[in-house]
Amino acid sequence: MTNNVTELPGRDDYDLERAQAYFDRLIADDSRVEPADWMPDAYRKTLTRQMAQHAHSEIIGMQPEANWITRAPSLKRKAILTAKVQDEAGHGLYLYSAAETLGTPRDVMTEQLISGKAKYSSIFNYPARYWADMGAIGWLVDGAAICNQVPLCRCSYGPYGRAMVRICKEESFHQRQGWEILYSLSHGTPAQKQMAQDAVDRLYAPALQMFGPPDDQSPNSQQSMDWNIKRFSNDELRQRFVDMIVPQAEALGLTLPDPDLKWNEERGHYDFGELDWDEFFAVIKGHGPANAQRLERRREAHEQGAWVREAAAAYAVKQAERASRVA
Numbered sequence: 001m002t003n004n005v006t007e008l009p010g011r012d013d014y015d016l017e018r019a020q021a022y023f024d025r026l027i028a029d030d031s032r033v034e035p036a037d038w039m040p041d042a043y044r045k046t047l048t049r050q051m052a053q054h055a056h057s058e059i060i061g062m063q064p065e066a067n068w069i070t071r072a073p074s075l076k077r078k079a080i081l082t083a084k085v086q087d088e089a090g091h092g093l094y095l096y097s098a099a100e101t102l103g104t105p106r107d108v109m110t111e112q113l114i115s116g117k118a119k120y121s122s123i124f125n126y127p128a129r130y131w132a133d134m135g136a137i138g139w140l141v142d143g144a145a146i147c148n149q150v151p152l153c154r155c156s157y158g159p160y161g162r163a164m165v166r167i168c169k170e171e172s173f174h175q176r177q178g179w180e181i182l183y184s185l186s187h188g189t190p191a192q193k194q195m196a197q198d199a200v201d202r203l204y205a206p207a208l209q210m211f212g213p214p215d216d217q218s219p220n221s222q223q224s225m226d227w228n229i230k231r232f233s234n235d236e237l238r239q240r241f242v243d244m245i246v247p248q249a250e251a252l253g254l255t256l257p258d259p260d261l262k263w264n265e266e267r268g269h270y271d272f273g274e275l276d277w278d279e280f281f282a283v284i285k286g287h288g289p290a291n292a293q294r295l296e297r298r299r300e301a302h303e304q305g306a307w308v309r310e311a312a313a314a315y316a317v318k319q320a321e322r323a324s325r326v327a
Helices: 013-028 041-066 075-100 106-114 132-149 158-186 190-211 221-226 234-252 277-287 291-304 306-326
Strands: 262-264 269-271
Touching (some): 041 075, 041 132, 041 221, 075 106, 075 158, 106 291, 132 190, 132 234, 190 234, 234 269, 291 306
Antiparallel strands (some): 262 269
8 A cells, every 4th residue: 555645635524534544544454654644643642752762762871881981891892882882873863863754853852851851761760880781781671672672663653663674683783792791791700790690680670661661551552552653562572571581591691680580381481570660660750870860961962062053053054055056
């Protein structure tokens, strides 16, 4: 089916009914909605919120890793971590660009972030104290991101789905470098292995919370699935992630900090313990251990980059004037 906005002649009541029917048909046929297509306001609002939060998470997520670039234990580790941080910046730009196609300018989304109005992934409000945390972030956090984001490649909104294809390829690299760091540490000295285990102990639960609250406490999840924005619920994705990382932890020689974690033969999945959802909701409300620090650093970076934005705007005006004179 071709998405063609010219099929929708106007916006009186009759044409709105036709537009809604066309949109519903796209969703029912598992086709793509494109920026020029009519879409319900609620669909646009949901997508804008989700894509902006995703972009904010990529940008804020650069901070704990960038802080370790100069302290990485070798030139190779520095180069790899630098490349990863650059990737995260690119992901944020892809996603801001995709979100802008829904009508919200990037400067508005940026203002919402630095003012504290917008949310981003709760995991980035935890400090990265030791080098092993770079491994745990790569293995657990980027591993959870892959679980969550691969289904988004089939998102019903075209620009989001297409952006996710490249992002997921790069996240696979990120997850692999985290695994390699932890593997080196867990097969090193006893002190190195303990450092790796400590990092996993601290970041395991926050990584599981990255998928969002339980389904019965997630008011937007079902509607997003009905619109084919999401393909799986929060709890389904969390279960997939646990099933994936248990054998990986065994290969690393590390344990996951959950006494209730065990294989359930009847379900064909691992059972795992209840997470601290009070802590989760406190963190997303701005009360995590690094919330204030993350936002303050982002504000500083935005202010320090003002001259770049001003120079780019002046250059755009000059180019437009030059093109006008030529014309």
